[in-house]
Amino acid sequence: MNQNQQQQASDGRHDDDAALSDFLASLMDYTPTIPDELVEHYLAKSGFQCPDVRLIRLVAVATQKFVSEVASDALQQCKARQAAVVKDKRDKQQKDKRIILTMEDLSRSLREYGVNVKHQDYFADSPSTGVDPASRDE
Amino acid sequence: MSDGGRESERGPEKPAPQRKPGGEEFARAFVKVAVAQICESEGFQSFQQSALETLSDVTVRYICDIGKTAHVYANQAGRTESNVFDIIQGLEDLGLAQGFLGASDIEHCLASSGTVRELTQYVGESEQIPFAYSLPQFPVAKDRKLTPSFLQIGEEPPSEHIPAWLPAFPDSGTYAQSSSPNDRTTELKMAKIEQENQRRKPERSLLNLNQWLDSNGLEGPSSVDAGDAAKAKQAAAKAKQAAESNPFLAAPLQYGEKEVSPVVLPAKTKLSNDTTTGNPIVKYHGMDNHVSVLEAFAPNIEAMKSGLHDSEEGHKTVLLNTRPTVQFKLGSRKKYLGSMLDSSPQNKSFEVTESWIGRLNEKDDKKRRAEQILKESMGNLQELDHL
Numbered sequence: 001m002n003q004n005q006q007q008q009a010s011d012g013r014h015d016d017d018a019a020l021s022d023f024l025a026s027l028m029d030y031t032p033t034i035p036d037e038l039v040e041h042y043l044a045k046s047g048f049q050c051p052d053v054r055l056i057r058l059v060a061v062a063t064q065k066f067v068s069e070v071a072s073d074a075l076q077q078c079k080a081r082q083a084a085v086v087k088d089k090r091d092k093q094q095k096d097k098r099i100i101l102t103m104e105d106l107s108r109s110l111r112e113y114g115v116n117v118k119h120q121d122y123f124a125d126s127p128s129t130g131v132d133p134a135s136r137d138e
Numbered sequence: 139m140s141d142g143g144r145e146s147e148r149g150p151e152k153p154a155p156q157r158k159p160g161g162e163e164f165a166r167a168f169v170k171v172a173v174a175q176i177c178e179s180e181g182f183q184s185f186q187q188s189a190l191e192t193l194s195d196v197t198v199r200y201i202c203d204i205g206k207t208a209h210v211y212a213n214q215a216g217r218t219e220s221n222v223f224d225i226i227q228g229l230e231d232l233g234l235a236q237g238f239l240g241a242s243d244i245e246h247c248l249a250s251s252g253t254v255r256e257l258t259q260y261v262g263e264s265e266q267i268p269f270a271y272s273l274p275q276f277p278v279a280k281d282r283k284l285t286p287s288f289l290q291i292g293e294e295p296p297s298e299h300i301p302a303w304l305p306a307f308p309d310s311g312t313y314a315q316s317s318s319p320n321d322r323t324t325e326l327k328m329a330k331i332e333q334e335n336q337r338r339k340p341e342r343s344l345l346n347l348n349q350w351l352d353s354n355g356l357e358g359p360s361s362v363d364a365g366d367a368a369k370a371k372q373a374a375a376k377a378k379q380a381a382e383s384n385p386f387l388a389a390p391l392q393y394g395e396k397e398v399s400p401v402v403l404p405a406k407t408k409l410s411n412d413t414t415t416g417n418p419i420v421k422y423h424g425m426d427n428h429v430s431v432l433e434a435f436a437p438n439i440e441a442m443k444s445g446l447h448d449s450e451e452g453h454k455t456v457l458l459n460t461r462p463t464v465q466f467k468l469g470s471r472k473k474y475l476g477s478m479l480d481s482s483p484q485n486k487s488f489e490v491t492e493s494w495i496g497r498l499n500e501k502d503d504k505k506r507r508a509e510q511i512l513k514e515s516m517g518n519l520q521e522l523d524h525l
Contacts, residue, residue: 016249023258024222030261033179034172035269039201041165041276046205049212050220058222058257059204062229065260067173067197071180101177101185106193114235115196 024054032060039063066113073109074101081105165276169194172269179267204228218284229253 036053039060043050050056078099107117173194177185207228212220226248234241239252285305288295295302307313 016247019258020222020249020254023254023261026261031266031268033175033267033269034197035168035273037273037276038165038168038172040278042198042201043205044276044278046202047209048205048220049209049218052221055220055222055225058225059201061257061261062204062253063197063201064176064264065257066200067176067193068180068260068264070193070196071177071182075181098183099181101182101189101193103186103189103192106189110192110196112236117192 024058027054027057027061030057030061032057032064034060034064034067036060070106070109070113071101073112074105075099077105077108078102161276166194166198168269168271168273169198171271173197175267175270179265200232203232207231223248226251226254229257 036056039056043056043059078101081104103117110117170190174185174190177190177193204225205228208220208224211224211227212218215224230238230241230248230251230253233253238256240246240250241252287304288300288302288306291306293306295304296307
């Protein structure tokens with residue numbers, strides 16, 4: 001029994017190792033949005049030291065995943081907020097359909113990731129942020 | 139480490155500790171572009187500036203946190219370079235807040251980590267959005283060369299207590315030539331002493347001057363050693379010699395040692411009494427019996443009288459028989475520039491007084507008023523006395 005378990009475990013490990021190395025190899029073909037140079041720069045700043053480009057890519061992909069998750073959460077927040085508005089008002093707001101990344105949504109989504117963004121009420125963006133200059137004139 | 143450390147790392151947002159105007163701003167601008175691209179791919183069409191700033195700041199911190207944790211785990215394992223497992227461990231640490239597959243299993247293999255699976259899934263699903271710009275290479279030192287150990291060089295460590303795996307010493311030329319610390323300290327001391335001496339030179343001369351003045355003075359310091367006394371004598375002899383040659387170096391005379399004509403009051407005070415025709419003084423004399431204040435001032439008044447007398451006789455005869463003249467110049471500069479043509483100082487002063495007389499005569503009314511005020515004040519004093 002014990003031997004079988006060990007064998008299975010070692011097989012699994014071998015599989016995992018293979019999967020990991022495959023994944024790392026596939027990263028060489030994948031171009032993350034965050035450029036390698038930036039990641040390298042910030043990693044070197046934090047004391048990280050490794051000549052392997054695949055690891056840089058790994059970090060870049062992980063960061064990209066993190067950012068996109070935060071952004072999608074913020075998007076959900078934004079949509080939920082817009083759905084909560086009464087229909088009459090929504091009709092008025094139909095004009096500016098543009099989906100804007102606001103501090104409100106971002107701070108809510110970041111809170112789930114352990115980042116407490118204290119919203120500065122006095123430090124406000126102008127309400128016309130993100131609106132096209134053409135539509136602003138109306 | 140994994141829990142507490144992560145909490146503190148992801149604590150409330152602080153402003154970036156060091157914001158160099160150069161490279162950091164540059165890199166930050168590119169991070170903003172990248173973050174904006176990711177947000178756009180998620181479906182956002184626009185953003186608040188502050189939101190983008192915040193998100194890019196969080197992104198940078200995320201990268202740095204991965205680097206830090208990976209570095210820490212590498213160091214914990216006794217390595218300087220990180221490998222995949224350090225990074226995965228760091229990712230797991232950072233992902234603990236969300237949770238991932240198999241996080242509950244403490245002793246799971248890192249190769250089969252849930253975070254890696256999630257990453258693989260993400261890479262498979264998400265479309266590639268290459269960065270919009272081409273970036274120049276940042277100046278990152280990729281392979282730092284360690285100083286080779288004694289073993290690698292093939293040298294014997296200089297003494298037995300140094301193990302061979304330690305990094306080798308630098309060339310002996312870089313440190314052998316410098317003198318031992320003891321020599322250095324003594325040299326430094328010597329230099330300091332010299333500096334102090336140079337500093338003290340003016341102080342010493344000042345001290346000598348003080349001593350010399352003391353020995354020449356009327357009453358030297360009471361506690362004087364025999365040697366000092368001898369020195370003082372020498373100094374006194376020298377001073378005498380000097381006094382013969384230079385009158386300014388002569389020792390001050392005792393009171394009454396030499397007959398000197400009484401000191402003349404400054405012209406102004408003289409004249410203020412002179413032009414009032416001496417009436418107040420006479421009156422004061424009349425009051426002498428009653429007023430103690432006047433008694434107290436009597437000698438002064440006498441001096442004033444004599445001063446008046448002198449001024450009447452003429453200035454040239456006053457004072458200054460043998461001694462060099464010391465003149466206190468009163469009044470504004472212009473006058474003196476005007477009277478500069480006169481060579482002798484006595485004439486000068488005389489002229490000045492004359493001009494004053496003229497002026498004061500013109501302003502007789504003012505003088506009278508002042509007189510009245512004086513009288514009144516004297517009357518007040520009398521009343522005070524009576525009280």
